[in-house]
Amino acid sequence: MDWFDTISRTFLDFDAMLQVLPQLLGTGLKNTLIISFAATVIGVIVGMIVAVMGVSTSKWLRVPARIYTDIFRGLPAILTILLIGQGFARISQEIFGPSPYPLGILAVSLISSAYIGEIFRSGIQSVDRGQLEACRALGMSYGKAMRLVVIPQGIRRVLPALVNQFISNVKDSSLVYFLGLLVSERELFRVGQDAAVLSGNLSPLVAAGICYLIITVPLTHLVNYFDNRFRTGRRKPTPPRSGLDEVDELDPTIIHPQEATR
Amino acid sequence: MSATNATSTPLDVQQFRGSRLELLDLTLAYGPIDVVKNVDFTVAPGTTTCVIGPSGSGKSTLLRGLNRLHEPKSGDVLLETESTLTVKPDELRRRIGLVFQHFNLFPDHTALENVALSLRHVKKMSSAQAKELAHRRLAEVGLAERSDHRPRDLSGGQQQRVAIARALAMEPEVMLFDEVTSALDPELVKGVLNLMADLGKRGMTMVVVTHEMNFARRVADQVVFMDEGRVVEAGPPAELFDNPQSPRLQRFLSEVL
Numbered sequence: 001m002d003w004f005d006t007i008s009r010t011f012l013d014f015d016a017m018l019q020v021l022p023q024l025l026g027t028g029l030k031n032t033l034i035i036s037f038a039a040t041v042i043g044v045i046v047g048m049i050v051a052v053m054g055v056s057t058s059k060w061l062r063v064p065a066r067i068y069t070d071i072f073r074g075l076p077a078i079l080t081i082l083l084i085g086q087g088f089a090r091i092s093q094e095i096f097g098p099s100p101y102p103l104g105i106l107a108v109s110l111i112s113s114a115y116i117g118e119i120f121r122s123g124i125q126s127v128d129r130g131q132l133e134a135c136r137a138l139g140m141s142y143g144k145a146m147r148l149v150v151i152p153q154g155i156r157r158v159l160p161a162l163v164n165q166f167i168s169n170v171k172d173s174s175l176v177y178f179l180g181l182l183v184s185e186r187e188l189f190r191v192g193q194d195a196a197v198l199s200g201n202l203s204p205l206v207a208a209g210i211c212y213l214i215i216t217v218p219l220t221h222l223v224n225y226f227d228n229r230f231r232t233g234r235r236k237p238t239p240p241r242s243g244l245d246e247v248d249e250l251d252p253t254i255i256h257p258q259e260a261t262r
Numbered sequence: 263m264s265a266t267n268a269t270s271t272p273l274d275v276q277q278f279r280g281s282r283l284e285l286l287d288l289t290l291a292y293g294p295i296d297v298v299k300n301v302d303f304t305v306a307p308g309t310t311t312c313v314i315g316p317s318g319s320g321k322s323t324l325l326r327g328l329n330r331l332h333e334p335k336s337g338d339v340l341l342e343t344e345s346t347l348t349v350k351p352d353e354l355r356r357r358i359g360l361v362f363q364h365f366n367l368f369p370d371h372t373a374l375e376n377v378a379l380s381l382r383h384v385k386k387m388s389s390a391q392a393k394e395l396a397h398r399r400l401a402e403v404g405l406a407e408r409s410d411h412r413p414r415d416l417s418g419g420q421q422q423r424v425a426i427a428r429a430l431a432m433e434p435e436v437m438l439f440d441e442v443t444s445a446l447d448p449e450l451v452k453g454v455l456n457l458m459a460d461l462g463k464r465g466m467t468m469v470v471v472t473h474e475m476n477f478a479r480r481v482a483d484q485v486v487f488m489d490e491g492r493v494v495e496a497g498p499p500a501e502l503f504d505n506p507q508s509p510r511l512q513r514f515l516s517e518v519l
Contacts (some may be wrong), residue, residue: 134366134425136331138380138432139356148383149368156370243449246419249404 009201016199017207020192024204024211027184028191033215035105035173035187040116040166042109047116052146054121065117072114077172081107085179101185104176112169119161123154160227167216188212280308280467281342281357281435283328288337290320290327296335298324299491305436305484308465312478312499315488316514321471322363324488325438328469329358341435356384359429363441365421367413367428373400373420374409377428385432399427403457419450423457430461437461439470455481475518479503487511 053065072080084107085100096102127150135145174189181190192208283305290298298320305311313321326332328339330351339346346354367376377396381387387395400409403423405416413421422442429437439458443451455474459481462468472478478485479499486496487510495502495511506512 128366130362130364130366131368133331134362134368135380136351137329137355137360137362138428139352139354139384140380141352144383148379153368153370243417243419243447246417246450246453249420249453 011202011206013199013201013203016195016201016203019199020195020204020207023191023195024188024207027186028188028208029211031181031185031187032170032173032189032211035101035108035176036166036169038105039108039112039169039173040162042105043112043116043165043169044162046109046113047120048151050113050117051120051124052151054117055124069114069117072110073118075111077108077111078175078178080111081175082178083107084110085176099182099185100179101176101181104173104179104181108169108172108176111172112165115165115168116162119158119165120154123156123158123161124151125154126157127153160223163219163223163226167219170212170215276464278308278461278465279435280465282307282340283436283467283469284340285328286338286340288324288327288339289335290323290332291335292323297491298327300337301488301493303484303486303493303496305467305469307467308462309483310462310468310470310481311484311486312482313469313471313486313488314473314475314478314514315494318490319488320491321488322440325360325440325469325471328436328438329355329360331355331360352384356432357434358436358438359432359434360438360440361422361425361429361442363444365413365418365425365445367421367424369413372410372412373405373416373424376413376424377431380428381431396427396431399431400424402430403427404453417450418446419453422446422454426454426457426461436467436469439468439472441471441473443472443474473518475503475515487514489514 050065050068053061054069056062056065081104085103088103088106089100092100092103124146131149131153132142132145135149136142140148173187176187177190177193181187186194188208188211189205192205195204196202285301285303288298288301289296301324303311313324315321323332327334328346330346334347341349341354341357346358349357367373368379371379374393374396377399378389378392381392381395382389385392397406397409400406403426405420405423405427408416408420411420413424416424426442442458443454446454451474455477458468458470459477462481470478470482482499484496485499485502487494487502487506487508489510494508495506502511503515506515
């Protein structure tokens, strides 16, 4: 069972895992969650702007939104992160100080905003055109109709996709290590990698991987659960009722007693 | 459907003050193609005009031209004496209500919220005021008991009545109905038609695109027959239905009656 020993020493060195665990949870997990949350929040805000521009009737709004989406969705994440993290380092230094952390968040945000923009756009466009028409027919402006009726419906439909994007951000946040983080700013992957160098095996990285899975797997299943709920909807259970009963509803003698007593 | 079952006016229900509507040489186009061509007719205040005709004759587009959901290519529509082209579209649509074939209710709002939404955000009423008025409007269409139901928990007929209540709540001067019973189960059609007949009796000016010939005959003050974007024949229902002049209308009636 030689190969079994090799494998378990490489991947399942529990001592090494236990040793790195405090750092993984205290530093790595914290930073991974900060980066992914911040990137998702910024991504949602920018993505919403991009999506609203994308469904606009004006070419001057639609085309820039398209270009933005094409660029940040089309580039490999690592390239965007490096270009932004190193390209804007000097400007960032004046604003945020020497840490590349904010730029890392910004880069992941831009990438996710392109995806989230598409998610929102497809959600908004999946809303029946009759909804907008109904709003307009009631005298609402385009903006009000979008804000009050169309966009909320679109968002509700894409909530599962948004959670998926958050999961994506959790994984992409690992790429920020390329920018060279301070010790206290290391996220899960970097913590695991540093520890792996010391322990001489991959077990700390396996521990980091388990941390990722602890975040992502429950979320994936939560998404599926909600996806089902959103798709099938929750209905009030009602007994079967004959359409013939409805005829009485408009009988003037039955119509709403409170109106008659007024 | 018999001609004897018109709903009598419920007690205490407000009378409407419908406005006059006049179409002047109205033309509407999709791109280069004119789908409504040089239409002229007048709807007297408080009367009902039914627009009939085969599918593709431009009836629905015509309705959308009246409240400028579809901008006219040429011609004009007068509301009383005012050109609708000089009124801001959002303002105009508050004065000319439209009810759709597929209801277009807001699915994630209750019946009450469907009616109250535009009262709050277009008429700028307080939440309490809007709800109170919405409740009254729903009661008028026989749905007081169902104000907290969402559209999917209502039948098609009930949904359409919510849609009518929603349009009425804006206190329009004219109501447009776009084949509002076409998507309904047969037994639910009558309730909606009776409600519309009732609105007409209470003084609402209405333009009704419909395939319900009995309704047109019973309720309309004027019937307009359109084909291929033009008004082929117009007049009182008795005249049109009993003595159609044009071969097109004769053929249409022979197909639908």
